[in-house]
Amino acid sequence: MSTAHDPEANRSANPGMHPGADPGSSPGAGDAPSGADPVLLVSQEGAVRVLTLNRPQALNAFTTPMLGQLRHALDDAAADTTVRAVLVTGAGRAFCAGQDLNDPYIKPEFEELPPGSSSTGTLAGQPETHRRAKPKDIGHLLDHYYIPLALRLRSMPVPTVCAVNGVAAGAGANIALGCDIVIAGRSASFIQAFSRIGLVPDCGGTWLLTRLVGRARALQLTLLGDKLPAEQAQQWGLIARCVADEELPAAAMALAQQLAGMPTRALVQTRAALDEAMDLELEDALRLEARLQSQMGFAHDYLEGTAAFLDKRKPNFKDR
Ligand code: T3D
Numbered sequence: 001m002s003t004a005h006d007p008e009a010n011r012s013a014n015p016g017m018h019p020g021a022d023p024g025s026s027p028g029a030g031d032a033p034s035g036a037d038p039v040l041l042v043s044q045e046g047a048v049r050v051l052t053l054n055r056p057q058a059l060n061a062f063t064t065p066m067l068g069q070l071r072h073a074l075d076d077a078a079a080d081t082t083v084r085a086v087l088v089t090g091a092g093r094a095f096c097a098g099q100d101l102n103d104p105y106i107k108p109e110f111e112e113l114p115p116g117s118s119s120t121g122t123l124a125g126q127p128e129t130h131r132r133a134k135p136k137d138i139g140h141l142l143d144h145y146y147i148p149l150a151l152r153l154r155s156m157p158v159p160t161v162c163a164v165n166g167v168a169a170g171a172g173a174n175i176a177l178g179c180d181i182v183i184a185g186r187s188a189s190f191i192q193a194f195s196r197i198g199l200v201p202d203c204g205g206t207w208l209l210t211r212l213v214g215r216a217r218a219l220q221l222t223l224l225g226d227k228l229p230a231e232q233a234q235q236w237g238l239i240a241r242c243v244a245d246e247e248l249p250a251a252a253m254a255l256a257q258q259l260a261g262m263p264t265r266a267l268v269q270t271r272a273a274l275d276e277a278m279d280l281e282l283e284d285a286l287r288l289e290a291r292l293q294s295q296m297g298f299a300h301d302y303l304e305g306t307a308a309f310l311d312k313r314k315p316n317f318k319d320r
Contacts, residue, residue: 037054038054038069039053039054039055039063039065039066039069040052040053040054040066040069040070040073041054041091042073042076044082044083045253045257046257046260047082047083047084047085047257047260047261048083048084048085048086048087048253048256048257048260049073049076049077049080049083049085049086049087050086050087050089050253050256051070051073051074051077051086051087051088051089052088052089052090052091053066053070053088053089053090053091053095053096054090054091055091055100056090056091056092056093056094057092058097058100059092059093059094059096059097059166059167059169060090060091060092060094060095060096060097060172061096061097061098061099061100061101061172062096062098062099062100062103062171062172063100063103064103064105064141064145067145067146067149068145070149071145071148071149071152074086074149074152074153074156075152077156077158078152078156078157078158081320083158084158084259084260084261084264084320085158085159085160085161085256085257085259085260086156086158086159086160086161086256087160087161087162087163087252087253087256088160088161088162088163088175088176088179089162089163089164089165089249089252090164090165090166092166093165093166093167094165094166094167094168094172095162095164095165095166095167095168095172095176095188096168096169096171096172096173096175096176097167097169097170097172097193098169098170098171098172098173098193099141099170099171101197105138105140105141106136106138106141108133108134108136109133109134109136110131110132110133110134111131111132111134112130112131113130113131113132114130115130116130117130117132142202142203146171146202146203149175149203150174150175150178150203150204153175153178153179154178154204154275156268157264157268157320158259158260158264158267158268158320159180159181159256159259159260159262159264159267159268159271160179160180160181161179161180161181161182161183161252161255161256161259162175162176162177162179162181162182162183163183163184163185163248163249163252164176164182164183164184164185164188164190164230164239165184165185165188165245165248165249166185166187166188166189167188167189167191167227168184168188168189168190168191169190169191169193170191170192170193170194170203171202171203173190173191173192173193173205174201174202174203174204174205174208175203176190177190177204177205177208177209177212177238177239178203178204178208180259180267180271181240181241181255181259182238182239182240182241183239183240183241183242183243183248183251183252183255184230184233184234184239184241184242184243184248185230185242185243185244185245185247185248186230186231186242186243186244186245187230187245188229188230188242188245189227189228189229189230189233190221190227190228190230190233190238190239191225191226191227191228192205192209192221192222192225193225194222194225195222195223195224195225196225200222201222205222206222209221209222209238211278212236212237212238213236213237213238217236230242241255261317262317263301263302263305263315263317263319264301264317264319264320265296265299265301265319265320266296266299266301266302266319269292269295269296273285273288273289273292276288299319300317300318300319301315301317301318301319304316304317304318305317
């Protein structure tokens with residue numbers, strides 16, 4: 001899988017996602033200064049758009065500019081009709097360690113108080129001081145970055161593959177699991193790290209995990225915050241495939257190329273129908289299938305697919 005530096009990928013992302021903050025330029029901790037490596041690499045192989053998280057020194061932990069750029073890159077892929085599948089992966093030894101805990105957006109800050117005031121900010125391992133945590137609503141980060149990103153991923157007009165090349169923790173795990181097909185290297189792992197730092201799962205974890213592995217295992221993963229090795233994640237049905245580390249790039253690309261050659265619109269409607277059917281009665285699911293099948297039956301790809309079968313040739317699908 002090759003990656004290329006694309007100046008477009010490093011531009012400012014959607015201003016106005018948060019009052020007074022530009023996700024493409026806000027001061028994310030450890031973010032690349034201008035001229036340094038971009039935090040997201042964008043490249044294309046055939047009809048597959050490859051997005052590579054690129055802060056390996058911090059295990060690709062998400063900064064706000066990086067979140068903005070990832071969302072922008074997904075928007076670009078969605079709008080580009082030459083793209084028929086998206087492959088997301090990470091540079092270095094990790095996929096993504098979740099939210100960068102140094103990011104000023106969420107990092108707790110304290111203010112000194114006059115002696116005698118009651119202190120709320122004394123932390124273990126630090127001298128007793130009179131200080132108070134400054135109020136900071138870290139939920140804004142979800143509202144303005146993670147929710148749009150998770151929804152963008154789930155509504156992509158092309159199939160998505162995630163190649164999990166190492167640890168995927170917190171929001172990093174749930175972004176990976178939000179892709180349509182998740183393939184991981186044997187040494188990769190999944191950690192619902194939220195409870196370790198006093199948070200609840202986010203980025204779709206509560207919705208995804210119960211659906212993927214059931215309530216008991218979802219509770220085990222999220223309450224304990226333990227590391228789930230890739231092989232066990234596959235056995236549990238959390239991810240689709242687990243391969244040898246050295247095989248991951250080629251296997252993930254082959255999967256993405258296979259999907260790119262398939263009838264895109266039918267694949268995307270299949271994802272939507274499966275998601276919707278989780279909350280439907282059988283009869284409603286049957287009627288949804290019939291409605292979608294009607295639409296598919298009028299589309300080019302169905303005519304092409306059946307004609308190619310009957311002509312004993314390879315189909316050339318076009319619909320998106
Ligand atoms: O409201 C909101 O919006 C909050 C949103 C929250 C979403 C979330 O994702 S919350 C969960 C955040 N993530 C974590 O809590 C995971 C933190 N990281 C870890 O637990 C461990 O790093 C790992 C288990 C992922 C990997 O461990 P290991 O031993 O392989 O690597 P390491 O030595 O811990 O990390 C290597 C470097 O990456 C290290 O930096 P250094 O010391 O070499 O300069 C470490 O600090 C850095 N790093 C790893 N994760 C993060 C990080 N830096 C900032 N933020 C991180 N999340």
